[in-house]
Amino acid sequence: MINKKYATVGVLGGLGPGATLDFFAKVLENTPAATDQDHVHLIIDNNPQVPDRNAAVAGTGPSPAPMLAEMAKRLENAGADFLVMPCNAAHAFEDAIAGAVSIPFVSIIKETRDEVMRSFPDIKCAGVLASSGCIDAELYKRAFVDKGVQIVVPTGADRDTFMQLLCKIKSGNQSGDIKRTMQVIAAGLIARGAEIIVAGCTEVPLVLDETDVARPLVNSTDVLVTRTIDYAQGGSSSA
Amino acid sequence: MINKKYATVGVLGGLGPGATLDFFAKVLENTPAATDQDHVHLIIDNNPQVPDRNAAVAGTGPSPAPMLAEMAKRLENAGADFLVMPCNAAHAFEDAIAGAVSIPFVSIIKETRDEVMRSFPDIKCAGVLASSGCIDAELYKRAFVDKGVQIVVPTGADRDTFMQLLCKIKSGNQSGDIKRTMQVIAAGLIARGAEIIVAGCTEVPLVLDETDVARPLVNSTDVLVTRTIDYAQGGSSSA
Incomplete structure (x- = not known):
């Protein structure tokens, strides 16, 4: 429970750096502020050396869990009152993070699930644009299991294409071609029945917005931004 | 002396948040990177609660020195190998920062001075767009005192107008009117004789670029970005 007014936010970042920058920009943009002092205190650890989350879930690379736990601990020591991580797939290692600290960890998956259920209470099927690690760890599937909502995700060739798009976005390519492929x-x-699309990967909104899809788009970055500002400025977390 | 390859950068930020975001965005944009792991490890303390630097220099507000020293110490504890601060005026309190840590503090003022002397070795007069605190603490004047370069800064009504522009920029207003007034x-x-213009305040490049002034523009944020990447990726600091 976060009940301190103007709490300090610790950000597990660099996963990737572009998504962290996008998160930071949106926090500033969405905070009502006339002076510097009205803004949210964020401590951002933009650590691009965290091992690849998708490779780790696939069992083809080292686990990022020890490094994420260390980052979390250092953010707590630096004064963070709660933690956020603008990367969906890395939430496969959420237990290691939460276990390393005594402050709350606000999950982008759970907050996005809650936002979907608030905005679309009668939904039966949600499409989630997610990376392979997020899919294989069943992060969204498990979050929605008690809600009676079926989750559809990219499969087969679409799944491979999606991962190639992520690599291109991470290398700084945010061209129209990438947006069009993401739209497909x-x-x-x-x-396949999705009534809404969830941007369940923080690289997705770097190329795709709500005008680009034929169903409502729920952007996990935007959800985390809104909840971060709310919790930092005196709201209380269920985390 | 920084001689560790891929050093971690500690950023004293939030002074203001928009300038910190601009610094972060430019570090990402200017780092050659194909994957996340090629990027620079930055720990950014975006702390908007630091007391106003200009008011402190004027003697009309509390000193930010204790809080800046505390931030510096926490960044060092969190693993930073050197420190930067994308705010010129706050360098009036540089001694308190440097005195609090055993890692180097890379000064935006000295790096900008060095860049000016490299690019314009024969210069006799530089105009510096600087805030009242930066002017009254004579940060640029003292940095150039041994170089035979005269520094001209906004005075009288222009100085007051400049401070009003900063407040507007900090409140999120980056309109064309602000750019035009900054150009005037x-x-x-x-x-008054300036052969070059130094953007000696990190809010200035949020509205003004090199195409907006009739003399070469040296942007202190850009200089700090370049030197930060260089030092982080194995260059050595004179700090």
């Missing part, structure tokens, strides 16, 4: 993958989820 | 102030410095 989203359309595939809609064809 | 820069033109005043050129009329």
Whole structure:
């Protein structure tokens, strides 16, 4: 429970750096502020050396859990009152983070799930644009299991294409081609019954916005931004 | 002396948050990176609660020195190998920061001075767009005192107008009107003999770029970005 007014936010970042920058920019943009002092105190550890989350879930690379736990501990020591991590797939290692600290960890997965249920209480099927690690760890599937909501995700060739798009976005390429391919993958989820699309990977909103898909888009970065500002400025967390 | 390869950068930020975001965005943009792991490890303390630097120099507000020293110490404890601060005026309190830590503090003032002397070795007069605190603490004047370079800064009504522009920029207003007024102030410095204009305040590049002034523009944020990447990726600091 976070009940301190103007709490300090610790950000497990660098996963990737572009998504962390996007998160930071949106926190500033969405904080009502006339002076510097009205803004949220964020301590951002933009650590690009964290081992690849998707490779770790696939069993083809080292686990990022020890480094994430160390970052969390250092953010707590530096004064953070709660933690956020603008990367969906890395939430496969959430237990290691939460276990390393005594402050709350606000999950982007659970907050996005809650936002979906608030905005679309009668939904039966949600499409989630997610990376392979997020899919294989079943992060969204498990979050929605008690809600009676079926989750559809990119499969087969679409799944491989999605991962290639992520690599391109991470290398700084945010061209129209990437957006169009992402739109095709989203359309595939809609064809399979998705009533809404969840941008369940923080690289997705770097190229895709709500005008680009034929169903409502719930952006996990935007959800985390809103909840971070709320909790930092005196709201209380269920985390 | 920084001689560790891939050093971690501690950023004293939030002074203001918009300038810190601009610094972060430019570090990412200017780092050659194909994957997340090629990026620089930055720990950014975006602390908007630091007391106003300009008021402190004027003697009308509390000193930010104790809080800056505390932030510096926490960044060192969190693993920073050297420190930077994307705010010129706050360098009036540089001694308190450097005195609190055993890692180097890379000064935006000294790095900008060095960049000016490298690019314009024969210069006799530089105009510096600087805030009242930066001017009254004579940060640029003292940095250039041994170089035979005269520093001209906004005075009288221009100085007051410049401070009003900063407040507007900090409140999120980056309109064309602000750019045009900033151009008029820069033109005043050129009329007084400035051969180049130094953006000696990290809010200035949020509204003004090199195409907006009639003399070469040296942007202190850009200089700090370049030197930060260089030092972080194995260069050595004179700090």
